[in-house]
Amino acid sequence: MSYEVQHFTICDGWINNWAVLNEDGSSEPETFATEAEAQAALDEFLAEIEEEIALGQRGEDEGYDPDEFRIVPTGAA
Numbered sequence: 001m002s003y004e005v006q007h008f009t010i011c012d013g014w015i016n017n018w019a020v021l022n023e024d025g026s027s028e029p030e031t032f033a034t035e036a037e038a039q040a041a042l043d044e045f046l047a048e049i050e051e052e053i054a055l056g057q058r059g060e061d062e063g064y065d066p067d068e069f070r071i072v073p074t075g076a077a
Helices: 035-054
Strands: 003-009 013-015 019-021 027-029 069-073
Touching: 003 035, 035 069
Parallel strands: none
Antiparallel strands: 003 013, 003 069, 019 027
């Protein structure tokens, strides 16, 4: 089983909008081997956003609420 990070969107509800860009230019949804790996990637993403806000590279209102995200099994091996 693999896991994905989903983000809640107004138009589409819960979706995986994280992608891996392949060398040939194609992309595919990003998945993780374990729930812990997915959580670590989400934690890193949120920390980077907070750092950008602290450095003035993003506005105070350009962050994310962690509750906008969830980690779910994909059912794929």
